[in-house]
Amino acid sequence: MEIDLDGIVIIVGNYGSGKTEISINLAVNRKRAGLEVRIADLDLVNPYFRTREAKARLAELGIEVVVPPNQYMQADLPILSPVVAGMIRQPSQLTLLDTGGNGVGANVLAALGDALSGRKIHVLQVINPFRPFTETVGGCLKIRDEIERASRLSVSGIIGNANLIDETTVEDIYTGYDFVSGLSMESRLPLKFVTVAAELMPEIDIKHFTCPVLLIERQLVPPWKRSFSLASKTE
Amino acid sequence: MGKILMKGNEAMGEAAIRAGCLNYFAYPITPQSEVAEYLSRRMPEVGGVFLQGESEVAVSYMLFGASACGARVFTTSSSPGISLMSEGISYIAGAQCPAVFVNIMRGGPGLGGILPSQADYFQATKGGGHGDYRLLVMAPASVQEAVEMVMLAFPLAEKYRNPVMLLGDGLIGQMMEPVEFPDHLKSEPTNKDEWATNGMDTRGSDKRNLVKTLFLNAGKLNEHNLMLKAKYDRMKREEIRYELYNIESDYKTLIVSYGTMSRVCKTAIDNMKNEGLEVGMVRPQTLFPFPENAVYEAASKESCKIVVSIEMSMGQMVEDVERCVKGKLPVKWYGKCGGDVPTPEEVVEAVKSFL
Numbered sequence: 001m002e003i004d005l006d007g008i009v010i011i012v013g014n015y016g017s018g019k020t021e022i023s024i025n026l027a028v029n030r031k032r033a034g035l036e037v038r039i040a041d042l043d044l045v046n047p048y049f050r051t052r053e054a055k056a057r058l059a060e061l062g063i064e065v066v067v068p069p070n071q072y073m074q075a076d077l078p079i080l081s082p083v084v085a086g087m088i089r090q091p092s093q094l095t096l097l098d099t100g101g102n103g104v105g106a107n108v109l110a111a112l113g114d115a116l117s118g119r120k121i122h123v124l125q126v127i128n129p130f131r132p133f134t135e136t137v138g139g140c141l142k143i144r145d146e147i148e149r150a151s152r153l154s155v156s157g158i159i160g161n162a163n164l165i166d167e168t169t170v171e172d173i174y175t176g177y178d179f180v181s182g183l184s185m186e187s188r189l190p191l192k193f194v195t196v197a198a199e200l201m202p203e204i205d206i207k208h209f210t211c212p213v214l215l216i217e218r219q220l221v222p223p224w225k226r227s228f229s230l231a232s233k234t235e
Numbered sequence: 236m237g238k239i240l241m242k243g244n245e246a247m248g249e250a251a252i253r254a255g256c257l258n259y260f261a262y263p264i265t266p267q268s269e270v271a272e273y274l275s276r277r278m279p280e281v282g283g284v285f286l287q288g289e290s291e292v293a294v295s296y297m298l299f300g301a302s303a304c305g306a307r308v309f310t311t312s313s314s315p316g317i318s319l320m321s322e323g324i325s326y327i328a329g330a331q332c333p334a335v336f337v338n339i340m341r342g343g344p345g346l347g348g349i350l351p352s353q354a355d356y357f358q359a360t361k362g363g364g365h366g367d368y369r370l371l372v373m374a375p376a377s378v379q380e381a382v383e384m385v386m387l388a389f390p391l392a393e394k395y396r397n398p399v400m401l402l403g404d405g406l407i408g409q410m411m412e413p414v415e416f417p418d419h420l421k422s423e424p425t426n427k428d429e430w431a432t433n434g435m436d437t438r439g440s441d442k443r444n445l446v447k448t449l450f451l452n453a454g455k456l457n458e459h460n461l462m463l464k465a466k467y468d469r470m471k472r473e474e475i476r477y478e479l480y481n482i483e484s485d486y487k488t489l490i491v492s493y494g495t496m497s498r499v500c501k502t503a504i505d506n507m508k509n510e511g512l513e514v515g516m517v518r519p520q521t522l523f524p525f526p527e528n529a530v531y532e533a534a535s536k537e538s539c540k541i542v543v544s545i546e547m548s549m550g551q552m553v554e555d556v557e558r559c560v561k562g563k564l565p566v567k568w569y570g571k572c573g574g575d576v577p578t579p580e581e582v583v584e585a586v587k588s589f590l
Contacts, residue, residue: 015242015245015269015272016240016241016242016245016411048266048350048405048406048409048410049409049410074348074349074350074574075349076265076349128240130238130239130240130413131239131240131241132239132241132245132249132273133276135239163240164238164239164240164413165240165411165412165413166413167238167413222406222410222495222498222576223406223495223499223576223577223578223579224495224498224499224501224502224579225502
C-alpha cells in the first residue's frame, strides 16, 4: 500500500512524538516516488534534533529545506521565515511543514493562518504511545485539542509512530498499531500510515496492517551513532 | 510498568517524583526547560509543588528555605543559571541542608550558546560559590542512568546533609531513550529530625534545631569547617562510582571521559578495536569524589603508555586526571567546546595523534 499524500501536509504532535524524523523520511519517500518536495522546519520551540540538521543530506536528494537564516540556525528564537508563507501560496507537489511540539509548537501555524486559509491541507498528528501523555486515547485527544486550539486548524489524520528507538520490538510495532487503530475509531480520524524502522522491517508482516507503512531510515541520531545513508538508495 | 521513551529532561523530572520529591523550584533556561515544562504538568497530578522563581538566585533560596523545613527539594537549570544559584549553594552547604541540583550544561562563558558542553566541571567539582564546601557530583551518560542518579541523589543529599549535583550536558537533557522506572519510592528524609526546623512538638524533641551559616568565633568556624571536611572525606571513601571499558585488553592508551562524551569514546574504542588498536577507558560516574584509584590503577597497567582526558571543555577534568596519574605517564587533553560534540572519527584521530 502506497502513501498517497500530496499537497500541503502539516505534521503536528506532542514533544518527542517523532514529527521531525517522520517529516524527513516522508519527504524522502515522496521524492523517491517522483514528487517535487519542499520541507519547512517550523520548530521554533526546541533547539536540538531539528530538521535543519538533515538539511544537507536532503538537499543532495533534491529536497529543498526551508530553515531560518544561517546566523540564527542554532538559536532558540521564534523566527519564522517569510519564505514559508510563500511556499504555502505556491506549493510544491508536496509541501511539508514540520512543527514544534504540543500546542506551543503549533502556535506558529496560527501565524500562517492567512496563507493557509482556503487551501486544502492535511494536518496529521503523530502518536507514539510509548511517550508520556499519549499512552492513552484520552491523552492523545487532549493533545489534539491543544494543538487545534493553538493552530486554529483541525487535525485531519493520524500517523502511528510506536517506537522505543533502538529497543523497539516487532511486538511493540503491533501493539502500537492496535493502539492507533483504536484511536482512529474513537476520534474518527483516518490512520494515514504507521512507521517501521528500516532495521525492523525484515521481521514485520506487512499484511498485519490495513494502512500504508512508512519506512524510517533514522536521521536524527546522537553523535556516537551513524544515521542511515539516504543517498545510496535514490536510484 | 514497561519501558517508555523519554527525553532526559522529562525523565529526570519523573525520577524526582518517584524519589518522593514533591517540591520543585526552577527558572526556565535552554537546554533544560523541558524539566519545568514536564513538572508543571506532573507536579499538580501528584499533589506536589512547582514554583517558578523570579530568578535563579531566588530559586536557590526557595530550596534553602524548604529544605531547612525538612522537605525534599530539587531544581534544574543550565550553566548561567547555576552561576546565579552558586551563592545559595554555598549557604545550603554551609547550613548542611540536603538539596538536589541538576545542571544541564550549555556552552559558556557568559551566555555562550545553547548546545551541549561540559565546561562547568570546575564550577561543579571545585566550588562555584565561596567557602570550603564540596558538592557530591554525579555525571550520567544515558537517560536511564540520569533516572537512577536522580533517585540516588536524594538519599545521598540526606546522608551527607549536603547539596548533590547531577552534571549532564545538553544532550543528556534533550535526547530520547527508552527508560524504566523502579517502583514508587516516595519517602520523607529519614534523618530530618536531626536538623529540620519542623517544630520541637512535631518531632517530640526538647532539642532546638538551628539552621545557620554564621560563625563569628574563629575557633567555632574552624571546627565547623573541619566537620564539613570530614563529610567530604567520607564521600571520598564511600561514594566513588565509575565504569571501566575495554580495560581487560592490553591497551596502550587510556581514555578518561564522562557523560555523553564517553559514549562517543566507546564507539571510537570499538572502531579502533576493529582496526587492531586497543584503547581502555575509565568513565567517572562521580566527578566529586573523583575515582582517583581507578584512574591510577588503569594507568599503571604495563601496556599503558599514555592517558588522554576527553571532555567537552577546554581541559578541566584533565587536571584531576593528571593529579591521579601522579606523573607516571604523559597526560593529554582532547576536547571541543562550541557545542559540536566530537565525532567518533575525531576521537580516533586525536588518540592516534598522541601515540
